[in-house]
Amino acid sequence: MTRERAVTLTRIAWIAGFVVLLEAVCRLHLVNPLTLIPPSEMATTLWGMLASGEIAGDIARTFSTVAIAVVLAVAIGFTLGVAIHALPRVRQGLDPLLASYYSIPTFVFYPLFVAIFGLNSVPLIVLGMAFGVPAMILATLNGLDRVPRVLMRTARSYRLGRLATLAHVVMPSALPYLLTGVKLALAYAFIGIIAGEFILADAGLGHAIAYAYDGFENRTMYALMLFVLVVVTGLNMTLHAWEGRLMRRRARA
């Protein structure tokens, strides 16, 4: 426990140190204030923007898109993962594809998505799912692979049916791995959707950043970047902590 606290405190100290360093570098004009502004200024600008509600619409837009993309990515990825797991041959063929998938800049398919889904927020959602689905598939496969054989045999020794086995043995056993998939799907949804908004959209946080960037409104831009950073890291840390707790509960001594 004390060690855990020491780790957390050190981590906070490092982050704080970095922020202070950044602040100092900016305040001492070691970098051009037109390119980088001090963190404190980012924070106050952000506070002002949040208080005035001027970015509430963008926040709502991005978060709802992300939420839909994550839910869909997790559901689709899990279903596909379960299906692929049942078909080892398909899986062998897909193995190198799944791993190289990440090198494809998916947003180049935007015109394709528009053609298929129309000019609305669906292409953006698809963009958000593009990396999340394979991540979830891989996580599901990983989780299913690691359901100990003896637990499956235990299920049979209790005469459980297929669904009962899935619900009471397979799912709980694979949960920590599934959670890793959810975490990745969330991160990728943010990455994909904000990148998509950055390049293509007319609303949302990504667009707001791009708009500020294009208009040389550095304070706004950095404030928004800070906001995204804090939110994404916060969500990520929360899931990380939850995952850690699950894993620790299960780690064999």
Added chain:
Amino acid sequence: MAVVALSADPRGMPAQTREVHAALRGVTRVYGRLAALGPLDLDLVKGEFFSVVGPSGCGKSTLLDVLSGLGRPNAGSVTFEGAPVAGVPDGVGIVFQEDASFPWLTVADNVAFGLRRAGTDPAEIARRVDYALGFMGLTDFAGAYPAQLSGGMRQRVCIARTLVTQPRLILLDEPFGALDQQTRLLMGDELLRLWRETGATVLLITHALDEAAMLSDRIGVMSSRPGRFIEIVETGWPRERDSRIVAEERFGHVTARLWSHLREESLKAIGKKSVP
């Protein structure tokens, strides 16, 4: 149920006339081109404590698979309480060699698992789980997760989980494999107590000759693969017994007898002709 009268014969029936609880007849099991088991006959007598020893890879777990209905024989028949076995029959409980506790459930929830799945009345579940935890010395750990327990305690959780369903035939595949010999002997004492109290039939697979010698009414010694019974040793222990028996002379005789049978078979199994 079949009642047969036989002297100790290749099917492994005891000398007196007793009720047959489960039976294998001409059972073989083949994995691809590998003959893993049999042909083999066995009659388990109702209420007896039967152990199986044999060299590694000789087909002991395969025997348990077939007997429990987890696997099917390639030839021969398996019956439990007179009915042919297909799938794990009601009344059969299995404890596996590997740790099979569910890491996401507390000890109490683990033990209650089978009863909940079967839709037993909650009050009845609580009663039985309490009893099983007490019996296995786990009461203080009811709320703990398996990861917080030692390997031996987790194995006790699995045993308790099987016992609460009150199986009439208990199959144990090297349940104490993770324990050191001394703890294993002590756990054997618990198992004996349980066997006496429930009157269940027990089939125990083990690689520890002293464990088999101390616990069993009869011990089936298997040949190297494909496994068959070379001999069935009767110990003649009283129903009331415990690990203190290892200090006795006749205990030494039983283990020596088992070892003399197994030495050659084990040498075959590890791929050596004989120790110079």
Added chain:
Amino acid sequence: MAVVALSADPRGMPAQTREVHAALRGVTRVYGRLAALGPLDLDLVKGEFFSVVGPSGCGKSTLLDVLSGLGRPNAGSVTFEGAPVAGVPDGVGIVFQEDASFPWLTVADNVAFGLRRAGTDPAEIARRVDYALGFMGLTDFAGAYPAQLSGGMRQRVCIARTLVTQPRLILLDEPFGALDQQTRLLMGDELLRLWRETGATVLLITHALDEAAMLSDRIGVMSSRPGRFIEIVETGWPRERDSRIVAEERFGHVTARLWSHLREESLKAIGKKSVP
């Protein structure tokens, strides 16, 4: 090197006058606030086969740690061939309880590892490795990777890897833990043969009483944590012996004696007062 004349005393010296090869004096080891070992004295006589038995968690591995120089005692002194131990001394070989084979090397390369590191002449390496593989029944697997072997075979690889360096003191921490009892007894035969041929001093940690009884000149029985020697049992076996000894009556006496010492200690260790 110290030569002492003592009857069997708390330091565990044999009745006759012999050369002390390694010695612990007043050794204790503490982990945080947990007293794991000692205070404890031990004299290992040159060329003897000494086994340590004791309940789980009593500090056996800690003893090996301290004796080998992998860990330092919190108090007391450790000497090997008359010199104080700091770090693993030259001439000491260790086999761990866990599988420590290198999965990225073939069996032959695993066995040759220590010699290559020491810069031994390649022809000499080839000769010694060949011999060690043959000795351990691994010749047919020289080109295989550990992943292709069973747990027991991997453990044999580790033993061979330690042996080829021709240590004068061999420390083994439950090296046969992964094996079933029968294979373990057979591996014990190999170990005895090796011990006879090399004249090395052997310290074997084991949880199997019959293994200790069969292999050793002397057996140290440890108390539950913090571990000390309750008694040192002398077997009086001839130097020429093998696993067939288990069929003999005096073997039963030795195990019974060990068990009577350990039953209470083991009960303490698993947290029960006594079996009802």
Added chain:
Amino acid sequence: EAPARAETITVTHWGSAFYGAPYAVALEKGFFKKRGLDITGFLTSAGGGTSVRNTLAGEVPFGEVALPAAILAIQSGQPIKIISGGVESVEDILWITQPDGKVGSLADLKGKKVAYTAPGSVTNMIILNCLQKAGLEQKDLQLVAAGDLGANLSAVLNRAVDAAMSGEPLWSGNQGKVKAAFWAKDCMNPALTQTVGITTAEFAKTGGDKLRALIEARREGVAYIKAHPDEAADIVAKAYSGDPKIFREVFKHFVGFEYFGDGRLHYDNMNRMLDGMKLVGRLKGPVEWGQVVDTSFLPKDLQASQ
């Protein structure tokens, strides 16, 4: 003059729009080289702000960038100056629809779904002008930002919208697949300064000769396009990996409406852009041209611009 080392300048939308055509011609015809410039390539990007930033970070801080981006950068305090004019017309911009599309003219816009590139962009300004002209309010129709020209075209081809913005060379290359709905010039005076040459205040002090040479080389390129539109089209087609046939078509139009300015600053055209920026809400404050521009690098005959 001593030959300079190999250098890169910034030209916005190189390869996808024609702001770069005079530079491509100047490079091919050796107009840079003969002024001692060893220009080897053109750094490009698709965004206004990105182009300005690229210019600031480039080895030779000269760029032909979108005028609004230049103004926004200056207003936020970036140390840059506008030193020359660039493309002076939006006559090539139009809205397209499917061959059987329901938008035949401005009047048909009501209730339709209409695409443009991005909020705050030139096309945003134009479409708002068009709405004013048609007497419509924003709520009378659905305006969507679809991204760049390619995305606009595919939105029409895929029937995701009723009309979308287009321009060269997509318009000339896709005639038949789409038809014109209405043109920018139907809604407003198309004489509008789209791009300007910029440099940093620092380089303005030290790199005057180079800047003058760059502007002159571009001017010569523009003149060459006017004189030999077909050859120029071929050169640009090669540089852009485009279809020469289509490019010749395009260049014929461009010559027709004086697409490329010769470098002089047209304050009327620039002011119209300011009005547009105001219309889309992008202008932060009034602009004093005097503080923003530096005409000293223009050839003498162009310095007295309108």
Added chain:
Amino acid sequence: MLGLWQGLHAYAGEAAIASPLAAFRHLSGLLASAGFWSHAGATLTAFAGALVISALLGIGLGLVLGLRRFAGEVAEPILAGLYSIPKVTLYPVILLVFGLGLGAKVAFGVIHGVIPITLFTLTAVKGINPVLIRTARAMRLSQAATIRTILAPAVLPEIVTGLRVGFSLTLLGVLVGEMFASQKGLGFLIVNGISLHNVKQTTAVILMLVIVAVAANGVLLWLDRRFIHRAA
């Protein structure tokens, strides 16, 4: 796969995605043109640099953080957090630090690729079987020898896995970098294809990238299976 693609083409039309045949044909045309190879070369240069830097930095950092458990525990969630940042938003900062051109492209590749490689290495070192380290001590190996003969081969499988993911993400990063600011490179060809609505060009370039990425992954997977003997 091809069937799916043809189906998409049939459904979405020429304006959205080229047919497989057209894409392959266009790709072979591209491969035959000299201009294409200068683009491919530009990407390759930046990618090679980025991959080498990502690998060295990632493996080095991963080793250090894995060996220093405390530092590793401090850093791991920070790295995971950084990994999940939408990195396009960092473009202005990258430009500030690295200037234009190759530097920025490489930097963009590195910020995409280095973290997964670090995390895989870190996890591998942290998860190394402690008895192997004890064996090294029992054999009196020096620290350098321990790292060279025990640690490195033990963590190799995970490092290869990390490199596979790092390979893909580094490539993505370089391409994204090229899309923002460049005159050359496959990323430029893609944006150019998009903005000129040259669907064939876009599809062909992406096709080539997919082929290269899948092939590279296949090779790494094969190496992995062929030469790395994991514990069963």
